[in-house]
Amino acid sequence: MLKDFYPVQWDGVQAVVALPEHIGASNAGQVRDALLSVINRGATTLIADMAATVSCDHAGADAIVRAWQRTVSSGTELRLVVTDRSVSRVLGMRGLDRQVSVYPSLAAAAAARLPAPTSVLAAVRGRASLPPDGAGAVPVPAGGLLEALQDAVALTDGDGTIAAASVQLEDMFGYGPGEISGLPVESLVPEGLQEAHRGHRSAWARSPSARPMGAGMQLAGLHKDGTTFPVRVSLTPVTTASGKLTLAVIRDITRTGRLDDLAMLARDADAAQREHVRLLDAVITGLFHAGLSLQSSAGLPADAARQRTDAVLSELDGIIRQIRSAAFNERTQPGPAPPCAPGDDQ
Numbered sequence: 639m640l641k642d643f644y645p646v647q648w649d650g651v652q653a654v655v656a657l658p659e660h661i662g663a664s665n666a667g668q669v670r671d672a673l674l675s676v677i678n679r680g681a682t683t684l685i686a687d688m689a690a691t692v693s694c695d696h697a698g699a700d701a702i703v704r705a706w707q708r709t710v711s712s713g714t715e716l717r718l719v720v721t722d723r724s725v726s727r728v729l730g731m732r733g734l735d736r737q738v739s740v741y742p743s744l745a746a747a748a749a750a751r752l753p754a755p756t757s758v759l760a761a762v763r764g765r766a767s768l769p770p771d772g773a774g775a776v777p778v779p780a781g782g783l784l785e786a787l788q789d790a791v792a793l794t795d796g797d798g799t800i801a802a803a804s805v806q807l808e809d810m811f812g813y814g815p816g817e818i819s820g821l822p823v824e825s826l827v828p829e830g831l832q833e834a835h836r837g838h839r840s841a842w843a844r845s846p847s848a849r850p851m852g853a854g855m856q857l858a859g860l861h862k863d864g865t866t867f868p869v870r871v872s873l874t875p876v877t878t879a880s881g882k883l884t885l886a887v888i889r890d891i892t893r894t895g896r897l898d899d900l901a902m903l904a905r906d907a908d909a910a911q912r913e914h915v916r917l918l919d920a921v922i923t924g925l926f927h928a929g930l931s932l933q934s935s936a937g938l939p940a941d942a943a944r945q946r947t948d949a950v951l952s953e954l955d956g957i958i959r960q961i962r963s964a965a966f967n968e969r970t971q972p973g974p975a976p977p978c979a980p981g982d983d984q
Contacts, residue, residue, distance in 0.1 A: 661698030673705035812862035846875035
């Protein structure tokens with residue numbers, strides 16, 4: 639079992655996993671699975687003890703990043719114990735030193751009380767308690783609550799700085815692990831709309847409430863590569879031990895918007911077809927009545943026959959005007975507007 643390779647020491651709901659001397663491609667998967675297993679068992683604090691680790695390549699760093707991503711979504715606080723400079727340098731290249739608290743010794747990591755940067759999500763989540771031996775534990779859903787959501791989630795502080803971001807948010811906006819945290823939230827907004835966004839954010843902060851952002855407006859997100867895409871955003875104020883935060887749930891509606899357009903076109907086409915059927919029925923009925931009138935006038939005196947013929951001609955003129963009116967309206971009816979770039983109407 640994995641715990642035979644990397645023993646886990648439990649102290650209440652805090653777990654310490656002692657990692658090996660060398661972490662690379664040959665054992666990175668085992669390291670990742672060992673850390674994820676502890677997270678899934680409900681640890682509120684996970685200390686990855688790398689005091690004995692003297693080498694760690696990019697595969698090993700990826701294993702630590704994967705564990706960190708899971709802690710962000712599950713509400714577990716990850717702490718690292720790193721003593722080797724080369725190991726610290728490799729982890730720093732992945733940005734982990736900016737997202738995870740790093741300690742020079744196990745004693746310092748275990749004694750720390752301040753929340754690590756990535757534990758901000760834990761402040762707004764309930765946690766399952768777990769005894770040291772794991773017996774009677776309340777199981778944590780695989781992947782955590784946030785990873786189970788289809789939408790991207792971000793937590794921002796009062797200054798509009800992104801305190802934490804879900805993996806879905808990073809993927810949606812094209813950022814790597816940990817790259818979004820610490821950025822101003824306006825970094826995710828198209829440049830031409832950033833100033834207006836700051837104003838709206840300040841106004842919302844004065845009277846925060848759970849509601850959709852920009853109701854009736856077309857909102858846009860800014861991908862890391864500079865492209866924009868339509869989004870929907872809902873905001874919820876959250877009070878934690880770390881202060882007042884804003885929980886933003888963001889949804890990419892690129893595909894949804896296209897489906898809405900297609901649905902509107904289908905409705906318009908259906909309405910047009912029903913109008914064409916109604917007009918055709920009216921024309922057929924009018925012509926039928928006109929034919930009957932002409933047929934019945936054959937045995938009438940000349941004056942009466944002439945009056946009947948004039949009435950029929952008037953009916954035919956009415957039918958012709960009806961056809962022309964329908965055809966003219968169809969030619970002048972504006973078609974669907976061409977799609978606009980996200981944010982063009984703001």
